[in-house]
Amino acid sequence: MKISADELEPLFDALPDVVFFVKDTQGRYTHANLTLVRRLGLKHRSDIIGKDVTELFPTTMGGSYAAQDRRVLAGELIENQLEVHIFNNRAPGWCLTCKRPLIARGEVRGVIGISRDLGQPDGRHPTYDRLRRVLAHMQEHYADNVRVHTLATLAGLSVAQLERHFRRVFQLTPQQVLTKVRIESAMRLLGGEDSIAAIGMACGFVDQSAFARQFKATVGMTPSAYRTMVTAER
Numbered sequence: 001m002k003i004s005a006d007e008l009e010p011l012f013d014a015l016p017d018v019v020f021f022v023k024d025t026q027g028r029y030t031h032a033n034l035t036l037v038r039r040l041g042l043k044h045r046s047d048i049i050g051k052d053v054t055e056l057f058p059t060t061m062g063g064s065y066a067a068q069d070r071r072v073l074a075g076e077l078i079e080n081q082l083e084v085h086i087f088n089n090r091a092p093g094w095c096l097t098c099k100r101p102l103i104a105r106g107e108v109r110g111v112i113g114i115s116r117d118l119g120q121p122d123g124r125h126p127t128y129d130r131l132r133r134v135l136a137h138m139q140e141h142y143a144d145n146v147r148v149h150t151l152a153t154l155a156g157l158s159v160a161q162l163e164r165h166f167r168r169v170f171q172l173t174p175q176q177v178l179t180k181v182r183i184e185s186a187m188r189l190l191g192g193e194d195s196i197a198a199i200g201m202a203c204g205f206v207d208q209s210a211f212a213r214q215f216k217a218t219v220g221m222t223p224s225a226y227r228t229m230v231t232a233e234r
Helices: 006-014 035-039 059-075 128-141 148-155 160-169 174-189 198-202 206-220 225-234
Strands: 018-024 029-032 076-084 092-104 107-117
Touching: 006 018, 006 029, 006 035, 018 035, 018 160, 029 160, 059 076, 059 092, 059 107, 076 107, 076 174, 128 148, 128 160, 128 174, 148 160, 148 174, 160 174, 174 198, 198 206, 198 225, 206 225
Parallel strands: none
Antiparallel strands: 018 029, 018 107, 076 092, 092 107
């Protein structure tokens, strides 16, 4: 038995922490749950259907999401991509995005995906206190070359155990947590006057191009575009 997107849509309407969407091969929305409607500051599902991301999101973010969709239409699977989503109210939120080609009768007919909000850490997990020490180390040393093996030693775990427990407690890998810490710091610093190159180095990136690539992949826009956006809002 197959379930259609029409049947999935009302189910995802009941999940306020999950964005659900389906797009056609031109990148136009054919389905969207009410969570996405509300986060875009809109009132009705019909305000989204038939439009593409460049019409609904800030220009630089829309272009980045469109490029991501084109990769999926070409066959790429996106699994648990850590992203910051910034909606019309400019409120940022961390999420994990999954996208895959929508295939019907052996042909790619569109993109189907979800973005789920990053939840709070599981403080009841037996390794939570040890992992908090690792997180504190990341927050203090994110500008340095942080190695997963060092983090595992700090927690008294093997690398495989550290990866498994991080996913259970934080819903992220240690590398994703480190990226989150670095990008959050960069977003704060971009509100100041330091150069983008200096900010990238201060946040642990080896050079400005590496910083720009990771920032755009995570935030959906370049550091300079983000700086322009936050400056314009003052």
